[in-house]
Amino acid sequence: MEFDDQMRRFFGTDDLGAVSPAAMASGVERMQVEFGLETDKGRRFAMWSLLYMLGKAPDLDVAFKDERDRDAARTFMDLLDQANEDARGAH
Template sequence: MDLDALLHHYFGPAGPDPDDAEAFETGISRLRTDMGVERDSGRRFALWAVLHALGSATDPDDVFEDPEEREAARDFAWAADKAAGREP
């Protein structure tokens, strides 16, 4: 999955803009919907990771049935938060 293509698909050419609350929430809602119906675990994880980066990810326990995927999501979130200077 190409991040630029994903952001363009869900948020338009300008990308996610938290200052445009309506467009931002519409993009987040579309992302969540697609993640909810996605069957491929890798694509589902990628969509969840984008939501995490945008501060809108659902708890991994509520998203991933497979324990290994839940653990991978927790590890990803911890590492991403640490890299961004946020305390996990």
């Protein structure tokens, strides 16, 4: 599942700045429900990643039963944190 596809599926747009607070809350809720039901590891990781970026992701031990999946999520978190630090330093 591509990032833009997730945005359109859950929020109706690929521009989060255009999403109203009510639509954001509704989209996050739908995503959390689908995340809980999803069995495909790749789709689960993609949904968790977007939820993480929105500050709404479940804890790693709840989200991922497999240690390798938790390690991949930690790596994603570290890379995102580094990218955010680099972006702040570029201003």
